[in-house]
Amino acid sequence: xxxxxxxxxTKQWVIIATERARRPHEFVxxxxxQPPLSFVANCPFCPGNEQMTPPESARITRDGKWQVRxxxxxxxxxxxxxxxxxxxxxxKRVVSGVGVHEVVIETPDHSKTTALLPQEDVxxxxxxxxxxxxxxxxxxxxxxxxxxxxxxxxxxxSLEHPHSQIIATPIIPPDIRNRMEVGLxxxxxxxxxxxxxxxxxxxxxxVRLVHETAHFVSFLPFASLTPFSLWIxxxxxxxxxxxxxxxxxxxxAHMLRMILAKVYYGLGDPDxxxxxxxxxxENRHSRYYHxxxxxxxxxxxxxxFEMGSGMYINTMLPETSAEFLRNVSLPPAxxxxx
Amino acid sequence: xxxxxxxxxTKQWVIIATERARRPHEFVxxxxxQPPLSFVANCPFCPGNEQMTPPESARITRDGKWQVRxxxxxxxxxxxxxxxxxxxxxxKRVVSGVGVHEVVIETPDHSKTTALLPQEDVxxxxxxxxxxxxxxxxxxxxxxxxxxxxxxxxxxxSLEHPHSQIIATPIIPPDIRNRMEVGLxxxxxxxxxxxxxxxxxxxxxxVRLVHETAHFVSFLPFASLTPFSLWIxxxxxxxxxxxxxxxxxxxxAHMLRMILAKVYYGLGDPDxxxxxxxxxxENRHSRYYHxxxxxxxxxxxxxxFEMGSGMYINTMLPETSAEFLRNVSLPPAxxxxx
Numbered sequence: 001x002x003x004x005x006x007x008x009x010t011k012q013w014v015i016i017a018t019e020r021a022r023r024p025h026e027f028v029x030x031x032x033x034q035p036p037l038s039f040v041a042n043c044p045f046c047p048g049n050e051q052m053t054p055p056e057s058a059r060i061t062r063d064g065k066w067q068v069r070x071x072x073x074x075x076x077x078x079x080x081x082x083x084x085x086x087x088x089x090x091x092k093r094v095v096s097g098v099g100v101h102e103v104v105i106e107t108p109d110h111s112k113t114t115a116l117l118p119q120e121d122v123x124x125x126x127x128x129x130x131x132x133x134x135x136x137x138x139x140x141x142x143x144x145x146x147x148x149x150x151x152x153x154x155x156x157x158s159l160e161h162p163h164s165q166i167i168a169t170p171i172i173p174p175d176i177r178n179r180m181e182v183g184l185x186x187x188x189x190x191x192x193x194x195x196x197x198x199x200x201x202x203x204x205x206x207v208r209l210v211h212e213t214a215h216f217v218s219f220l221p222f223a224s225l226t227p228f229s230l231w232i233x234x235x236x237x238x239x240x241x242x243x244x245x246x247x248x249x250x251x252x253a254h255m256l257r258m259i260l261a262k263v264y265y266g267l268g269d270p271d272x273x274x275x276x277x278x279x280x281x282e283n284r285h286s287r288y289y290h291x292x293x294x295x296x297x298x299x300x301x302x303x304x305f306e307m308g309s310g311m312y313i314n315t316m317l318p319e320t321s322a323e324f325l326r327n328v329s330l331p332p333a334x335x336x337x338x
Numbered sequence: 339x340x341x342x343x344x345x346x347x348t349k350q351w352v353i354i355a356t357e358r359a360r361r362p363h364e365f366v367x368x369x370x371x372q373p374p375l376s377f378v379a380n381c382p383f384c385p386g387n388e389q390m391t392p393p394e395s396a397r398i399t400r401d402g403k404w405q406v407r408x409x410x411x412x413x414x415x416x417x418x419x420x421x422x423x424x425x426x427x428x429x430k431r432v433v434s435g436v437g438v439h440e441v442v443i444e445t446p447d448h449s450k451t452t453a454l455l456p457q458e459d460v461x462x463x464x465x466x467x468x469x470x471x472x473x474x475x476x477x478x479x480x481x482x483x484x485x486x487x488x489x490x491x492x493x494x495x496s497l498e499h500p501h502s503q504i505i506a507t508p509i510i511p512p513d514i515r516n517r518m519e520v521g522l523x524x525x526x527x528x529x530x531x532x533x534x535x536x537x538x539x540x541x542x543x544x545v546r547l548v549h550e551t552a553h554f555v556s557f558l559p560f561a562s563l564t565p566f567s568l569w570i571x572x573x574x575x576x577x578x579x580x581x582x583x584x585x586x587x588x589x590x591a592h593m594l595r596m597i598l599a600k601v602y603y604g605l606g607d608p609d610x611x612x613x614x615x616x617x618x619x620e621n622r623h624s625r626y627y628h629x630x631x632x633x634x635x636x637x638x639x640x641x642x643f644e645m646g647s648g649m650y651i652n653t654m655l656p657e658t659s660a661e662f663l664r665n666v667s668l669p670p671a672x673x674x675x676x
Contacts, residue, residue, distance in 0.1 A: 001417050002435025004509060012512050015435060017415040077355040077651045079339050090539045091532075092560050097340025097353060148642030156641025167643055171342060174350050175648030194429075201428045222430050275646030296645060303494025304486030305505055307634060308613030310513030313415045 005223035008198060009179050014223045014312045022315050024324035027227055027299045029268035036111040036160055044074075045105045045161035057102060058131060060124050067121065068128045069105040070166075076101035077167065084141045084170050100136050100145075100168035104128055110161050113151060114257060115264035118334075123253035125164070129276070130249065132166055133242045137281045142168040144176060144280045147241070152271025154298045172280045180280070180289055187288035195290030199233045208322045211258055215251040218259055220318035220325075226300050227316040228267065228325065232259065232293040239279035239286035256293070259325075261335060263297050266328030271298040343561035346536060347517050352561045353651045360653050362662035365565055365637045367606035374449040374498055382412075383443045383499035395440060396469060398462050405459065406466045407443040408504075414439035415505065422479045422508050438474050438483075438506035442466055448499050451489065452595060453602035456672075461591035463502070467614070468587065470504055471580045475619045480506040482514060482618045485579070490609025492636045510618045518618070518627055525626035533628030537571045546660045549596055553589040556597055558656035558663075564638050565654040566605065566663065570597065570631040577617035577624035594631070597663075599673060601635050604666030609636040 002017045044052035058070040078099030085096045106125050129147050136145055149164035150157035186194035199217055202208055208220040218232045232255055278291040306312050340355045382390035396408040416437030423434045444463045467485050474483055487502035488495035524532040537555055540546055546558040556570045616629040644650050
């Protein structure tokens with residue numbers, strides 16, 4: 001018998017369709033990909049082509065060369081110039097499209113996706129996210145910052161060179177607002193952070209855990225929308241990603257690299273997205289919101305039912321996804337601790 | 339300068355990224371598709387293969403042959419058998435997966451997508467939706483019915499033969515619940531249906547209209563999430579699709595066929611979804627909800643930002659999409675009135 005499960009943070013329902021269940025190995029990507037080159041002459045993100053991007057907003061150097069670069073997105077969705085104007089005309093509510101849209105070029109090496117980078121390089125990427133978070137939220141027009149990565153054409157990117165993006169909006173995105181509302185209601189009722197509580201429940205139950213580190217826990221949501229999508233939670237209560245400290249950055253680099261390697265080696269380098277869901281700027285110290293990362297391997301297609309109802313049909317038990325990911329073996333030279 | 343626009347029914351924001359704007363013709367699908375055959379020997383939905391589907395729940399015949407067939411989905415996401423059980427264990431809220439999942443085989447002809455069918459055949463499909471809606475909502479375990487169509491692999495279907503689906507759930511889908519809540523708040527405040535009001539505003543403004551019939555109006559949402567996605571609204575206030583009467587069915591067949599033909603001929607037969615967003619069963623006569631159809635040509639990919647924020651980036655002004663669709667010319671023999 002299939003079952004419907006509810007995400008406690010969003011009240012969103014998913015149908016876990018056990019009758020259509022597929023085994024984990026059926027999701028492994030079969031297409032033999034040409035391994036990308038380390039350098040591509042016409043890639044705007046490869047070293048030597050720095051003039052192909054708008055002027056840099058930040059860079060982290062090592063041995064005199066850049067290791068991570070941040071530039072405004074050449075095709076920015078929002079404009080960094082201009083005044084914040086709100087208007088309402090009949091039902092037509094408009095806010096001027098001011099904000100920030102940046103690209104984080106994660107490594108000079110065109111071929112090195114996160115799973116293939118050494119830990120210290122992943123650490124630099126996360127350090128860079130934090131620096132940009134603070135620089136961007138200095139702007140009073142910014143209400144919220146979304147940091148995310150699209151890997152592969154199926155995940156919405158056309159550029160192969162490893163990069164992530166930062167979009168700062170002059171409004172609170174609805175998906176964050178909904179989670180804040182649910183979190184607040186729970187806090188009203190029980191005086192606790194709902195996110196902390198769910199994490200503790202998962203740590204006790206263990207069946208959906210994928211990996212644990214000193215400061216982070218990764219697990220499949222009980223109501224996971226798609227096969228293998230998972231969460232990375234900081235153990236310490238923090239509403240905002242901006243509150244992450246140096247030791248946690250180092251630990252998160254370990255966790256993120258490990259999780260993306262499990263996806264890369266276990267599922268055959270599928271397209272994927274990750275997104276850091278952080279609190280709105282003004283709720284940086286909220287007691288009832290808790291930032292976390294969602295990682296979504298893109299193995300299924302959104303169809304009319306999902307679009308029309310907001311409900312998903314997941315053909316794999318999250319517990320099965322978790323077990324599969326726990327057991328992925330990684331190259332021991334690069335992951336000696338696994 | 340880009341702008342953010344808000345959907346008044348969902349409070350969802352979209353970034354209309356005019357700086358990245360693409361011209362309508364850039365979205366036209368270029369891939370030359372092999373036109374499908376009228377009959378495919380191993381297609382489970384082609385005539386003669388009726389034994390390949392589970393036993394029929396309904397059929398409409400013409401000249402002694404079936405024209406529309408409805409069968410349970412062979413790989414049903416929900417089970418028609420079993421008791422409705424709700425449980426909560428810690429944060430793990432579960433409802434047993436009882437409900438209905440049916441396939442509507444829209445025509446015996448494998449090659450005839452809606453845009454290519456004569457109007458009377460489209461009418462039979464809609465009549466069939468209504469019949470099934472009533473048969474299914476007889477079941478007290480059913481709280482809501484979603485009727486939708488996936489056309490093409492990019493829209494989530496692997497079966498080419500023209501078909502749509504019906505999923506009846508034992509809970510109210512979150513996307514419907516949210517619209518009900520917004521609708522109720524507006525009704526509290528103004529004593530009017532927000533959906534009727536928006537439609538009247540669009541009829542007055544005209545710039546986002548695509549087509550009008552006696553009983554239906556089709557227009558691009560002011561805060562359209564993707565290029566060319568559009569709505570079809572009944573002019574008469576009706577919360578439930580089940581309330582549609584015979585004359586309106588005939589008129590909707592005209593509208594739906596016309597709209598899908600504009601998508602088919604204008605955009606080069608892209609993958610698409612449509613979904614009928616109807617009220618929950620118990621709100622069939624609601625004064626503050628209004629059913630409508632959403633049609634979404636699948637021309638863009640969902641990426642990390644959309645996933646993380648619930649906000650979309652639309653690279654085309656809805657007004658431009660509407661103008662393009664208004665001006666698509668259709669084969670005069672099949673569409674003499676265009």
